[in-house]
Structures are given as structure tokens and as C-alpha cells.
Amino acid sequence: MSPRRPERRSEEAAKAVIQAARELCQEVGYAKLSIEGIAARAGVGKNTIYRWWPSKGAVLLDGLLELWGEAAPFPDTGDAVADFKTQMKAAVGAFSSELGQHYRALLGEVQHDGVLAEALQERLLRPMMARATDRIELAKRQGQIRGDLDAELAIELLYGPIYHRWLLSQRAPEPARIEAMVDSVFTGMTPRPDL
Amino acid sequence: MSPRRPERRSEEAAKAVIQAARELCQEVGYAKLSIEGIAARAGVGKNTIYRWWPSKGAVLLDGLLELWGEAAPFPDTGDAVADFKTQMKAAVGAFSSELGQHYRALLGEVQHDGVLAEALQERLLRPMMARATDRIELAKRQGQIRGDLDAELAIELLYGPIYHRWLLSQRAPEPARIEAMVDSVFTGMTPRPDL
Structure with a gap:
């Protein structure tokens, strides 16, 4: 079991998702960016991403900010x-x-x-x-x-x-x-x- | 056999494709517009569309013009x-x-x-x-x-x-x-x- 608090784990996962979206968008371009690809790169499940963001654009907006x-x-x-x-x-x-x-x-x-x-x-x-x-x-x-x-x-x-x-x-x-x-x-x- | 010349049939098919793209874009919005949907509405095969246009956006550009x-x-x-x-x-x-x-x-x-x-x-x-x-x-x-x-x-x-x-x-x-x-x-x- 992880000694980290759940909200801390969530925060780290969110950061990993945003970072993965930024990297992938640069590598493959926006048109080919996918939630599947972001999830795989970040090491989280697709559902984790959809729980926090409605679309790949919304993830990228966090990166842009x-x-x-x-x-x-x-x-x-x-x-x-x-x-x-x-x-x-x-x-x-x-x-x-x-x-x-x-x-x-x-x-x-x-x-x-x-x-x-x-x-x-x-x-x-x-x-x-x-x-x-x-x-x-x-x-x-x-x-x-x-x-x-x-x-x-x-x-x-x-x-x-x-x-x-x-x-x-x-x-x-x-x-x-x-x-x-x-x-x-x-x-x-x-x-x-x-x- | 149709009595129409081939180029005439092509012209009519092209018009039907452009018209179908215009109608569908208004009905379902650009995000849900697809080459499949345009082909079905126009009564042509997908390959016919891809022979003339590289993307759904290219079809819609003809409609816009x-x-x-x-x-x-x-x-x-x-x-x-x-x-x-x-x-x-x-x-x-x-x-x-x-x-x-x-x-x-x-x-x-x-x-x-x-x-x-x-x-x-x-x-x-x-x-x-x-x-x-x-x-x-x-x-x-x-x-x-x-x-x-x-x-x-x-x-x-x-x-x-x-x-x-x-x-x-x-x-x-x-x-x-x-x-x-x-x-x-x-x-x-x-x-x-x-x-």
C-alpha cells in the first residue's frame, strides 16, 4: 500500500496526464492526439482521464495554462x-x-x-x-x-x-x-x- | 446502361457529395461529419469521395466556395x-x-x-x-x-x-x-x- 494520501496520488496522476498530453501533442500533432495515447503515456486508465477532463482539448488547456x-x-x-x-x-x-x-x-x-x-x-x-x-x-x-x-x-x-x-x-x-x-x-x- | 457521358456522371456525383456535406454539417455539426456519412447521403462509395478530396474539410471547402x-x-x-x-x-x-x-x-x-x-x-x-x-x-x-x-x-x-x-x-x-x-x-x- 502506498503511504501517500489519496489526494496526493490524484495530484501526481493529474500532473502526469497533463505532461503526457503536452509531450504527445508535440510529437504526433493535435489531430492524432488521443485520450488512449495520453493514458498509456501517463500510466493511468482512460477512465481516470475522463473523470477529470471531458476531452483531449481540456487536458491540453491545462498544459497551456x-x-x-x-x-x-x-x-x-x-x-x-x-x-x-x-x-x-x-x-x-x-x-x-x-x-x-x-x-x-x-x-x-x-x-x-x-x-x-x-x-x-x-x-x-x-x-x-x-x-x-x-x-x-x-x-x-x-x-x-x-x-x-x-x-x-x-x-x-x-x-x-x-x-x-x-x-x-x-x-x-x-x-x-x-x-x-x-x-x-x-x-x-x-x-x-x-x- | 446510362446514356450520360462519364464526365457528366462524375460532375453530378461531385455535386451530390458537396450538397450532402453541406446538409450534414448543418444537421450534425462539423465534429460529427464523416466521409462515411457524406457518402451514404450522396449515394456514392467512400472511394469515390477519396478519389476527389483528401478530407471532409476539403469537401466542405467546395461547399463554402x-x-x-x-x-x-x-x-x-x-x-x-x-x-x-x-x-x-x-x-x-x-x-x-x-x-x-x-x-x-x-x-x-x-x-x-x-x-x-x-x-x-x-x-x-x-x-x-x-x-x-x-x-x-x-x-x-x-x-x-x-x-x-x-x-x-x-x-x-x-x-x-x-x-x-x-x-x-x-x-x-x-x-x-x-x-x-x-x-x-x-x-x-x-x-x-x-x-
């Missing part, structure tokens, strides 16, 4: 344009790592899995949006973003171009491109006589 | 801001129809199917980008968009916010929201003393 952590914090140097460039370069840099592979797979899967979509919203996207909103509201108080601009719209203006390129064309923007994106979102596309 | 057609043309009234609002409202309106259901499913699938991703690029996205680029270059000549702005960047600035909302939050922006998006992309987020 581990990786995301504080991968791309929102700095405050007093210069909102510079700070969003810094944050976005860090986030897009992470897109080309293991994090990006899992994040892309999950963003694909949520297009036809409503339960996973809600979990991704609640556990990853809303907390990220909340941190971005804080930085935008600060920039408004600092007079660097129009005071009447809805913060959610500002987030969509800033991050939409990155996701457009990443999800429609499977390309991540280069750092110089990110700078051009942020500059254009702040200054607009209309010709300005003073520029 | 039928639906997209000229769903959201790019008008030229001489007012680029108004014209992009008109085009985007038509496109986003189509997102809430059968077209949007298939388009969302395919944008999900291309995140882990590189062959389908290339087909979507070549057959749908690049032609759409080419038409948008023409309208942007016209707006530059009309003095309504900065002449030095890269057209692909302009497309990402304009359409990125829509896709951000649609693919990350599974929500389509309302017409009034689309107007605010386009206005903000043209005028920028920075406070302007003249506004």
Missing part, C-alpha cells in the same frame, strides 16, 4: 505605444514555442466544441483580456488613448491584426511588423496633415 | 470608410448564415491540417485579399488611406478586429460595432486635438 503563466506581462513605463509593442512581441514570440502549438490547436478545436470554448474563455482569455483592459484604462488616464474608446474595442484593434495573420495565414508577425501594427492602430490609416 | 460567391463585394462610392463598412456588414451578416458555420469549421480545421490550410489560402483567402487590396489601393489614390501603408497591413487592421471577436469569443460584431471598428481603424486610438 501552465506554459502561459506570466509569459507576456503588461509593462507600465508610462509610454503605452512602447509597452504594447513590448507585450505583443513577447506574446508573439511565445506563439512560435510549444505554447503556440497548443494555443493554435485549442483555438482550432473551440470552433466546434462549445464546452472547450467556454473553458478557454473563462480560464485563459478573460483573465488575459482583464489584464489588457487594465493597461488600456491606464493609458486613457495618461492621455495616450482616447478617453471615449471602449476598452474591448481597443483590445480587438490592437490584437486583431496579429490573430488575423496567425489564424488565417498560419504566420506570426515579425517584431518590425508588430511595431508597424501598433503604430498604425494608434495613429490610424487616414492621411494626417501633421505627419 | 459555392456559398461565398459574391456574398460581400467591395463597392466604390468614392468614400472608403463607408464602403468598408458596407462590405464588412455584408461579410459579417453572412457569418451568421450557413456560410459562417462552414467557414468557422474550416478555420478551426486548418489549425491542424496543413493541406487544407493551403487549399483555403489558394481558393478563398488569397482571392478575397486580392479584392480587398484593390479597394485599399484605390482608397490610397483617392487620398483616403496613407499612401505609405502596406495593403496587407491595412487588411489586417480592418478585418483583424472582426476575426478576433469571431474566432476567440464566437461572437459576430453588430453593425454599429462594425462602424465603430472601421472608424477607429481610420482615425486611430490616439487622442486628437481636432476631434
Whole structure:
């Protein structure tokens, strides 16, 4: 008999499952990832996995949250344009790592899995949006973003171009491109006589 | 023996397959769509489908192209801001129809199917980008968009916010929201003393 408490054994099994899902997704790709494969790699039964997670995507979401952590914090140097460039370069840099592979797979899967979509919203996207909103509201108080601009719209203006390129064309923007994106979102596309 | 020529029979079978895929995707959803189910509904063998298409997503792409057609043309009234609002409202309106259901499913699938991703690029996205680029270059000549702005960047600035909302939050922006998006992309987020 194991001397460990049952909840401790469960915690270790859960960690093994998440680790196995991360490894297998990198090795075989998301399409070929299976609960059977994860169970075999983690040394647990399939039913153990289904007791805790509704789908392979849900296991991978736990892995993604581990990786995301504080991968791309929102700095405050007093210069909102510079700070969003810094944050976005860090986030897009992470897109080309293991994090990006899992994040892309999950963003694909949520297009036809409503339960996973809600979990991704609640556990990853809303907390990220909340941190971005804080930085935008600060920039408004600092007079660097129009005071009447809805913060959610500002987030969509800033991050939409990155996701457009990443999800429609499977390309991540280069750092110089990110700078051009942020500059254009702040200054607009209309010709300005003073520029 | 049928009096029809073989290529004519093939064409009819192909149409039946595409129609079956469209219907089944609406009835059971993309996740449960299968080549077996499409073959049964269309009254053809599975091998007939695999001879012409590499995956269920590829069949659905043909259905999507039928639906997209000229769903959201790019008008030229001489007012680029108004014209992009008109085009985007038509496109986003189509997102809430059968077209949007298939388009969302395919944008999900291309995140882990590189062959389908290339087909979507070549057959749908690049032609759409080419038409948008023409309208942007016209707006530059009309003095309504900065002449030095890269057209692909302009497309990402304009359409990125829509896709951000649609693919990350599974929500389509309302017409009034689309107007605010386009206005903000043209005028920028920075406070302007003249506004």
C-alpha cells in the first residue's frame, strides 16, 4: 500500500496526464492526439482521464495554462505605444514555442466544441483580456488613448491584426511588423496633415 | 446502361457529395461529419469521395466556395470608410448564415491540417485579399488611406478586429460595432486635438 494520501496520488496522476498530453501533442500533432495515447503515456486508465477532463482539448488547456503563466506581462513605463509593442512581441514570440502549438490547436478545436470554448474563455482569455483592459484604462488616464474608446474595442484593434495573420495565414508577425501594427492602430490609416 | 457521358456522371456525383456535406454539417455539426456519412447521403462509395478530396474539410471547402460567391463585394462610392463598412456588414451578416458555420469549421480545421490550410489560402483567402487590396489601393489614390501603408497591413487592421471577436469569443460584431471598428481603424486610438 502506498503511504501517500489519496489526494496526493490524484495530484501526481493529474500532473502526469497533463505532461503526457503536452509531450504527445508535440510529437504526433493535435489531430492524432488521443485520450488512449495520453493514458498509456501517463500510466493511468482512460477512465481516470475522463473523470477529470471531458476531452483531449481540456487536458491540453491545462498544459497551456501552465506554459502561459506570466509569459507576456503588461509593462507600465508610462509610454503605452512602447509597452504594447513590448507585450505583443513577447506574446508573439511565445506563439512560435510549444505554447503556440497548443494555443493554435485549442483555438482550432473551440470552433466546434462549445464546452472547450467556454473553458478557454473563462480560464485563459478573460483573465488575459482583464489584464489588457487594465493597461488600456491606464493609458486613457495618461492621455495616450482616447478617453471615449471602449476598452474591448481597443483590445480587438490592437490584437486583431496579429490573430488575423496567425489564424488565417498560419504566420506570426515579425517584431518590425508588430511595431508597424501598433503604430498604425494608434495613429490610424487616414492621411494626417501633421505627419 | 446510362446514356450520360462519364464526365457528366462524375460532375453530378461531385455535386451530390458537396450538397450532402453541406446538409450534414448543418444537421450534425462539423465534429460529427464523416466521409462515411457524406457518402451514404450522396449515394456514392467512400472511394469515390477519396478519389476527389483528401478530407471532409476539403469537401466542405467546395461547399463554402459555392456559398461565398459574391456574398460581400467591395463597392466604390468614392468614400472608403463607408464602403468598408458596407462590405464588412455584408461579410459579417453572412457569418451568421450557413456560410459562417462552414467557414468557422474550416478555420478551426486548418489549425491542424496543413493541406487544407493551403487549399483555403489558394481558393478563398488569397482571392478575397486580392479584392480587398484593390479597394485599399484605390482608397490610397483617392487620398483616403496613407499612401505609405502596406495593403496587407491595412487588411489586417480592418478585418483583424472582426476575426478576433469571431474566432476567440464566437461572437459576430453588430453593425454599429462594425462602424465603430472601421472608424477607429481610420482615425486611430490616439487622442486628437481636432476631434
